[in-house]
Amino acid sequence: MPIRIPEQLPAQDILLKENIFAMDSGRAATQDIRPLEVGILNLMPNKIETEVQLLRLLSNTPLQINVDLIRIDDQAPKHTPQSHMDAFYTLFEDIAHKRYDGLIITGAPLALLPYEEVKYWDKIKAVFDWSQRHVQSTLYLCWAAHAAMYHFYGINRQLREEKLSGVYPHKVLAPHNELMRGFDSVFYAPHSRYGEISPTTYANVKGLDVLACSEEAGAYIVASKNKRTVMITGHPEYDPETLRDEYVRDLGQGLSPQIPCNYFEADDPKCEPKVTWRSHGTLLYTNWLNYYVYQTTPYDLATLNPKTDNEAESDKSK
Known part of the structure; x- marks a missing residue:
């Protein structure tokens, strides 16, 4: 079954051109099954680009998935039309009563800003805490992954002098973990960030496992033993040209960005990216x-159990 997304969402036409089957709400209503409920809290300025990237990755399963696009506040984003936000996004306060099988919280362009100085930090913390009671499994991406470590475990990221940008080889550390099923022992993933937390720091947190790691990029996939938290420090959703666009953007802003590693043929920005x-x-x-979602979530989401006090204490223990 395909993902079910709102009619007229721009991502629908893009995915169909890529031969990815996306079902609109009208057709999905005729199927007598219980679809997975997945929320996407999109913190990126270019909402439409991020929507397409994530919906593309969610589409490759036999499951039918209902997707809610969620926004943290009603302020107009810099790179997305207000009409798009009004038509397709729901404020968090308006879905806070719901329960979800899965939740994805994206990264955000807040690399060098202390968490307490993020204008919506209190709202982010509220979403993090809400997810413990209302979501079976939450996927935190890039900035959100580091923010979750800070909020739940009091562990702050370190900031690099140079931005980590490129496509790096990673080793699977837990081949028997179901999240890594089918992975090659060495695989590639893009990174684009300043923040980092050492693999040892993750590994010393009771209840967390480092599943994949890179010598250059550090910990990449970290998951809780109960499968309800997954932290991804890179960007597996990136399009082929995303790192190039970021590099060109930084050049245009008068910065001196390093050429993304292992990305352009012969490390030459004039060449095409290598998609690996x-x-x-x-x-x-x-x-x-x-x-982490379908095999563990209850059929009736009303019976979804919040994390117990013991689980919460285990999560915070080092």
Whole structure:
């Protein structure tokens, strides 16, 4: 079954052109099944680009998925029309009563800003805490992954002097973990960030496992033993040209960005990017939906159990 997305969402036409089947709400209503409920809290300024990237990865399963696009506040984003936000996004306060099988919280362009100085930090913390009671499994991406570590475990990221940008090889550290099922022992994934937390720091947190790691980029996939938290420090959803667009943008802003590693042919920005990560990115999301969401979520979401006090204490213990 395909993902079910709102009619007229721009992502629908893009996915159909890529031969990815997306079902509109009218057709989905005729099927007598219980679809997975997945929310996407999109913190990126270019909402439409991020929507397409994530919906593409969610589409490669036999499951039918209802997707809610969620916004943290009603302020107009810089790179997305207000009409798009009004038509397709729901304020968090308006869905806070719901329960979800899965939730994805995206990264945000807040690399160098202390968490307490983020204008919506209190709202982000409220979403993090809400997810413990209302979501079976939550996927935190890039900035959100580091923010979750800070909020739940009091562990702050370190900031690099140079931005980590490129496509790096990673090793699977837990081949028997279901999230890594089907992965090659070495695979590639894009990164674009300043923040980092050492693999040892993750590993010392009771209840967390580092599933994949890179010598250059550090910990990449970290998951809780109960499958309800997954932190991805990179960007498996990136399009082929995304790192190039970021590099050109930084040049245009008068910065001196390093050429993304292992990305352009011969490391020459005039050449086309080498796309080496998309199959494993798709597999990661497929495994998350299957083993961490579908196989563990209750049929009746009203019976979804919040984390117990023991689980919460275990999560915060080092």
